[in-house]
Amino acid sequence: MNIPLIKEIMTLSPEGQTVIIRGWVRTKRELKHLVFIEVNDGSCFKNIQCTFDLSQFTDQSISEQLAEVSTGVSVEISGKLVPSPAAGQPVEVTASSISVIGKATAENYPLQKKRHSLEFLREIGHLRARTNTFGAVARVRSRLAFAIHEFFQHRGFQYVHTPIITASDCEGAGAMFQVTTLDLEALAKSGKAVDYSKDFFGKRSYLTVSGQLEAETYATALSRVYTFGPTFRAENSNTTRHLAEFWMVEPEVAFAHLEDNMELAEAFLKHLFNVALTDCREDLEFFNERIQQGIIETLDSVVNSKFTHMTYTDAVKELEKNAGAFEFKPYWGCDLQSEHEKYLTEKVAGGPVIVTDYPKEIKAFYMKLNEDGKTVRAMDVLVPRLGEIIGGSEREERLEVLENRIKELGMNPEDYWWYLDLRRFGTVPHAGFGLGFERLILYVTGMTNIRDVIPYPRAVGQADF
Ligand code: 4AD
Ligand code: MG
Secondary structure, eight states: OOOOOHHHHHTSOOSSOEEEEEEEEEEEEEETTEEEEEEEOSSSSOOEEEEEEGGGOOOTHHHHHHHTOOTTOEEEEEEEEEEOOSTTOSEEEEEEEEEEEEOOOTTTOSOOSSOOOHHHHHTTTTTGGGSHHHHHHHHHHHHHHHHHHHHHHTTTOEEOOOOSEESOOSSOSOOOOEEOOSOHHHHHHHTOOOOGGGSTTSSOEEEOSOSHHHHHHHHHHHSEEEEEEEEEOOOOOOSSSOOSEEEEEEEEEETOOHHHHHHHHHHHHHHHHHHHHHHTHHHHHHHHHHTOTTHHHHHHHHHTSOOEEEEHHHHHHHHHHTGGGOSSOOOTTOOOOHHHHHHIIIIIISSOEEEEEEEGGGSOTTBOBOTTSSEEEEEEEEETTTEEEEEEEEBOOOHHHHHHHHHHTTOOGGGGHHHHHHHHSSOOOEEEEEEEHHHHHHHHHOOSOGGGSSSSOOBTTBOOO
């Protein structure tokens, strides 16, 4: 394949060699006999400028082609690569020919030269990747997805593909999408009871909320594993931080305790921030200038400082000192609300905080019970602006304690026979966590709505395209 990207062409030294530019027109400007066309192909933030000097062309067809050029048109332009006198671009093209590949009539092409609102762009999800903002988000997503694999692969973790369709509710929050091939409408009409033994899998099944339980089965065989895939939550949370379909990264480590887990989470986040700072610099500079001022500085300072550690009990004490400031009054036993998480990170710690040892009642069944019998070895990593970015724990590896907890919660131990087997045969302490990939992208880019950091958002009342 010999179709160079604009990003690659930009790095060539401008010695007058012939290049071919392929991409979509961002702008066209005319100045007497000069026509300037800026082309973008999404490979990098920058556009490449192609200049047509009409006084140099004898052929009329060039003017005909140029007349068809407007924002959004796809083109192939050839010309000479020359140094650019303009600031911010190393090279430009002195064009000798252009062919319009696909027109985009200016009257009805939804994207114009002006700045569009994010709300408007959400309605044209199929075209929004052609804007600066969504191009930049897509590149950061891609680079960080790869960085996740790099981080774990370099540390001896095996990538495990956990299932999307499952029968178990990992988080026990009852927020699962059911998967069925039964014709529920027809059954309801006929008055017959729904019999899931006749369903496709012979029992009720769902889209997974987390790959953790299955990742644990592999961690207790391969020692260090991670899974990275789509997860689904039917939470009725219409917020800027929740999606119904989001990507989660979940490492799971055998023989690890909570302290190891905290260390891993911090090193992992710092690695991802560093990669963004170095490899996505241009995109981050754009976000820093246009979306959220100070994000580069913040990321820089986070990678160079230690995360604050705090138990849930101490966190609640801090919040109670300032109880008047909250809509939801904090008390020991309450689930931390996003206003509490914001306060802890922004006012108390001035940076990321790892909160540990939450009351067992507000955490999932699999977390290891502390000796106090009240709290579990849970950890949430909170960051300013967003709150929770990572949730994890040391797992309960003691068979009896886990069985009791399952029963206490009214769950059926038989449904978890395979999970309990891990504790029956060669049990070991182990720990892991889940990072919400879109929350990571929100944090790194400074974007404010989670629906703008995934190509096709699925949220309450929204599953367009
Ligand atoms: O805290 P959560 O629910 O933890 C788990 O699912 C564990 N099984 C993970 C593990 O230990 N392996 O979710 C983990 C992270 C959250 O911290 C948050 O970043 C993200 O997933 N998350 C969501 N992101 C977007 N939309 C939602 N509805 C999310 N729910 C959780
Ligand atoms: Mg959580």
